[in-house]
Amino acid sequence: KKRIIIAIDGPAASGKSTTARKVAEKLGYTYIDTGAMYRAVTFKALREGVLEGLRRSPGSVSGLLDTISIEFRGDRVILDGSDVTAEIRDNRVSREVSFISSLKPVRDRLRRMQQDLGRQRAVVMDGRDIGTVVFPDAELKIFLVADARERAKRRYAELLLKSPEGAELPDLDLLEDEIKQRDEEDTLREHAPLKKHPDAVEIDTSDLTIESQVERVYTLALAAG
Ligand code: C5P
Secondary structure: OOOOOEEEEOOOOOOHHHHHHHHHHHHOOEEEEHHHHHHHHHHHHHHOOOHHHHHHOHHHHHHHHHOOOEEEEOOEEEEOOEEOOOHHHOHHHHHHHHHHOOOHHHHHHHHHHHHHHHHHOOEEEEEOOHHHHHOOOOOEEEEEEOOHHHHHHHHHHHHHHHOOOOOOOOOHHHHHHHHHHHHHHHHHOOOOOOOOOOOOEEEEOOOOOHHHHHHHHHHHHHHHO
């Protein structure tokens, strides 16, 4: 069977990573979460205390990129040699990531890393611009969408699962606002905005179970290969 590239794009919390991971597993492909890479750069900016400086002079982001190393080890994300898998899911990172990913030098750098990863092996890659910019020739392009309230509920359930007992959780309205805000920034930005490629198959996951999302994409992958 031919090895293909599967590009899965869509707004925040639309089910991309869960679907992509499971489809990759079924096909024996490597799953690559490109959002994790943008989050890692954002975490590095916060850790080094340069985020405010970058807002004033975005050009200085090249300093941050000069020394960066981002690797995937299984499902762990390794930034400059340390495991940051948990840290990059922090709400602080979620709030700042759209700014960092709007910067052209950041996008240029990560796009090249992503293209190298896709050349080395068969991948399922998820993000915002995989079908439009990173792999416009991907044999299968999927665009996942879901109702904003439903996405907020999923994010809430996710937070509930991983938060320590008794931890305070943001309420649903706030989560929904944050998700919408991030989508707006990702859609309106100048470089590689979130957009459906004309050839992408759009799937609305609002009323689908994870199993049926996976099944649909898997079936399309078999037909595309
Ligand atoms: O996928 P996730 O929600 O973790 O992505 C976090 C952020 O990274 C997005 O809101 C977007 O700003 C950025 N991103 C991007 N291009 C991608 C993947 C993610 O700009 N291919």
